[in-house]
Amino acid sequence: MCDFFFKWRFCILFFLLESVSIFFSFKNLNVICNSPKFIIGKVYESIYEIQNYFLLKIENDKLLKENSRLHNESIYSYIIKNSNSGNFRMEDIKYLQQYIYTPVQIINNSIYKQENYITLNKGNLDGIKPDMGVILPSGIAGIVIKTTPHFSKAISLLNLRIKINARIKKDNNFGTISWDGNDYKYVILNDIPKYCAINKGDIVETDGKSYTFPEGIPIGTVYSYKLDDGNSNFIIKVKLFENFSIIENAYVVNNILKKELDDIYKVENK
Structure with a gap:
C-alpha cells in the first residue's frame, strides 16, 4: 500500500x-x-x-x-579493441560494447535511516540481476542486491555498508566513496593522498575500476576537505549532484563482460 x-x-x-x-x-x-x-x-x-x-x-x-x-x-559503454598488426591505423580500432542500460522508476526510497534501500519497478524478467549498478540522471544511486520477476531492491549510496570506487576528475586520483550516516546531500571520499592538489568544487566521478559502474559517471563536487589522523590522506566531503529526497527515474547498468572479468580475477587469486 x-x-x-x-x-x-x-x-x-x-x-x-x-x-x-x-x-x-x-x-x-x-x-x-x-x-x-x-x-x-x-x-x-x-x-x-x-x-x-x-x-x-x-x-x-x-x-x-x-x-x-x-x-x-556513449564511449564509456565500450572498450577499445586494437588490431593485432604492428602498424597502428585508426581504421583498425574496434569497439566492443561493455555496458547496457535499462530505464527504471524508483517506487520506494528511504534517506533518513543508517542503512537505506531503493525499490525499482523492474526485475529479473527485464534482465535485472544482483550486483548491477543503479545510476541517476546526474549521479549514482546504488547497487542491486535482490530481484523478483517484476521488482528489484538496491542498496542505496546512502547506506553505511556500501563503498564505491571514485576519482577526482581533473587528475584521476582515486579513492573510495562512502556515506557517514549524517546528511543525505553529502558523501565522503577517502584514500586520496595528501600530495594531491584538492580544490573546492572539483568534480568527483566513478573511475570504472569496480566494473559495476562505467567510468566517468558524475557523483558530486568537493565541498570541504581535511587530512586524516595519520596525516597521510585526505578526508573529502562531497556534495552530491542528485537530491536523493526527490529521485524518481534511474537506469540499471549491466556490465555484459563482468563474468569474463570475474573469471580472470579468480585465476589471479588462486
Whole structure:
C-alpha cells in the first residue's frame, strides 16, 4: 500500500488540489457558478489538466528510453579493441560494447535511516540481476542486491555498508566513496593522498575500476576537505549532484563482460 501511494503521490496530490480549487470556486462565486457555461468550462479545464498530466508521464517515459539509448551509445559503454598488426591505423580500432542500460522508476526510497534501500519497478524478467549498478540522471544511486520477476531492491549510496570506487576528475586520483550516516546531500571520499592538489568544487566521478559502474559517471563536487589522523590522506566531503529526497527515474547498468572479468580475477587469486 505504501508503494502505491509513493508511486502515485503526485497524481493524488493533483486531484486533491484540483478538488479544493473547484470547491472554493463554487463557494466564492455563487452567482457565476449558476452559469452552465462556467461549470462546463471548469470541467473542460480539469479534463485538460488531467490529460496534460498523463501526456507528461508518457513524454517522460520516452525521454527515459532515449537517454538509455544515448547511454548505450556513449564511449564509456565500450572498450577499445586494437588490431593485432604492428602498424597502428585508426581504421583498425574496434569497439566492443561493455555496458547496457535499462530505464527504471524508483517506487520506494528511504534517506533518513543508517542503512537505506531503493525499490525499482523492474526485475529479473527485464534482465535485472544482483550486483548491477543503479545510476541517476546526474549521479549514482546504488547497487542491486535482490530481484523478483517484476521488482528489484538496491542498496542505496546512502547506506553505511556500501563503498564505491571514485576519482577526482581533473587528475584521476582515486579513492573510495562512502556515506557517514549524517546528511543525505553529502558523501565522503577517502584514500586520496595528501600530495594531491584538492580544490573546492572539483568534480568527483566513478573511475570504472569496480566494473559495476562505467567510468566517468558524475557523483558530486568537493565541498570541504581535511587530512586524516595519520596525516597521510585526505578526508573529502562531497556534495552530491542528485537530491536523493526527490529521485524518481534511474537506469540499471549491466556490465555484459563482468563474468569474463570475474573469471580472470579468480585465476589471479588462486
